[in-house]
Amino acid sequence: MIRLNPSIPWKTRGNGAVVLRILVDQDRIDRILEITRSKSIEYTEVSGRFKYTQPGLVAYIGEITSYHRELYRRALTDVVVPDVALKVAEKTNTLILLDRNNRGNIGALSALGALTTLDEDYTFELLAYRTPEYWGRRTRYLNPESVKKVELKYRDYLFSNYDFDQERVLITPHGPDPVLLGLRGEDPLVLVKAFKEIEVREPILGWTIYRSNQATDAHLVRRDISELRPYQTGYIEGKVLSKPKPVRGGHVVVVIGEDSHTSIEAYFYEPTKTLRNIALKLLPGDQVGLGGSVRPPSSSHPRITFNVEKLVIKTLVTYIEKNPKCPRCGKTMKSAGREKGYKCPRCGYRSTNLEKIKIPLNRNISIGVYTPPLSSMHHLSKPKIRYGRENNGKIPVMISQWHAYMD
Numbered sequence: 372m373i374r375l376n377p378s379i380p381w382k383t384r385g386n387g388a389v390v391l392r393i394l395v396d397q398d399r400i401d402r403i404l405e406i407t408r409s410k411s412i413e414y415t416e417v418s419g420r421f422k423y424t425q426p427g428l429v430a431y432i433g434e435i436t437s438y439h440r441e442l443y444r445r446a447l448t449d450v451v452v453p454d455v456a457l458k459v460a461e462k463t464n465t466l467i468l469l470d471r472n473n474r475g476n477i478g479a480l481s482a483l484g485a486l487t488t489l490d491e492d493y494t495f496e497l498l499a500y501r502t503p504e505y506w507g508r509r510t511r512y513l514n515p516e517s518v519k520k521v522e523l524k525y526r527d528y529l530f531s532n533y534d535f536d537q538e539r540v541l542i543t544p545h546g547p548d549p550v551l552l553g554l555r556g557e558d559p560l561v562l563v564k565a566f567k568e569i570e571v572r573e574p575i576l577g578w579t580i581y582r583s584n585q586a587t588d589a590h591l592v593r594r595d596i597s598e599l600r601p602y603q604t605g606y607i608e609g610k611v612l613s614k615p616k617p618v619r620g621g622h623v624v625v626v627i628g629e630d631s632h633t634s635i636e637a638y639f640y641e642p643t644k645t646l647r648n649i650a651l652k653l654l655p656g657d658q659v660g661l662g663g664s665v666r667p668p669s670s671s672h673p674r675i676t677f678n679v680e681k682l683v684i685k686t687l688v689t690y691i692e693k694n695p696k697c698p699r700c701g702k703t704m705k706s707a708g709r710e711k712g713y714k715c716p717r718c719g720y721r722s723t724n725l726e727k728i729k730i731p732l733n734r735n736i737s738i739g740v741y742t743p744p745l746s747s748m749h750h751l752s753k754p755k756i757r758y759g760r761e762n763n764g765k766i767p768v769m770i771s772q773w774h775a776y777m778d
């Protein structure tokens with residue numbers, strides 16, 4: 372289950388795609404394509420009762436190519452126009468099985484390229500589906516306490532299923548779709564165990580576990596501030612150049628960069644709560660890293676701005692420097708010019724020996740990584756609990772063990 376750029380305005384809500392790898396004899400391929408195509412059409416016709424979408428379905432036979440990988444990287448971190456995606460399909464002989472003009476094909480084509488790049492880090496999500504008579508109902512019938520209990524019990528292997536700060540269940544969608552719940556974690560076996568301990572009070576049609584780029588920060592590629600373009604996602608570093616400014620709507624703006632030529636206004640929006648509160652405590656001179664996406668210019672903002680979803684404080688200014696006081700009369704002195712020392716504006720005393728005085732600051736914030744509350748994070752954003760838990764290339768479960776669990 373692959374998530375793509377969350378800042379693209381013309382996406383479906385989750386901007387997601389599913390890739391299935393099938394090992395099969397050559398002579399059965401046509402039959403498989405036929406089944407996937409007819410099932411997809413059948414499903415979109417049924418689910419079309421609830422919302423309008425432009426589904427995509429593509430198929431590729433063989434080893435994933437560098438064209439697919441490059442398309443994935445762009446769909447994850449930048450804008451992909453339909454022509455570019457369709458060109459990749461032509462070049463690689465990737466088959467488009469539903470209407471060519473559907474936007475969903477861009478996501479489907481791009482997600483193919485994730486297969487070989489997912490090994491750096493990935494997570495799993497167990498999705499359980501509702502029986503058709505429950506489709507369309509917004510309430511999911513389960514015991515919230517059981518979700519809280521499970522998240523505590525398996526906290527080394529699960530994440531973002533329950534928000535302990537806000538006492539909120541995060542596994543249930545709120546729309547009319549057929550998903551009952553999605554349980555997120557590091558290991559498929561733990562997900563199965565945890566799922567069985569959740570008290571569900573409605574019938575379950577079935578469930579399946581997906582490997583995913585969710586919660587990995589895969590979209591936060593390193594970028595230079597001077598090269599940012601609208602709708603790109605990424606991670607930038609720079610110095611705080613302005614005092615944080617609260618603006619209408621409860622947001623906070625801070626100018627970040629090296630100097631006025633390579634700087635950008637970073638917006639900490641109100642829903643990021645904790646993140647916005649930390650941003651208010653920044654001071655000019657602090658070194659920070661920001662993860663987020665680029666907002667295009669608008670009538671109120673003639674330049675691009677940066678929508679912050681993660682803040683890394685690298686260094687903090689610990690003192691401010693002031694000119695020395697006059698040893699004769701006590702007035703704050705002025706610079707007498709470059710390397711000419713200081714001069715008292717009141718009594719005229721001059722000195723080349725005096726130095727600036729350092730006034731220590733009490734900062735009340737510390738160096739480290741800051742993220743918003745779980746409920747306002749994107750699917751792709753890495754929650755703090757996952758730091759140090761990255762899956763570097765190992766599938767954490769043996770297939771033999773897996774079958775034992777299925778009984």
Ligand SMILES: [Zn+2]
Nearest residue numbers: 697700715718
């Ligand atoms: Zn003086």
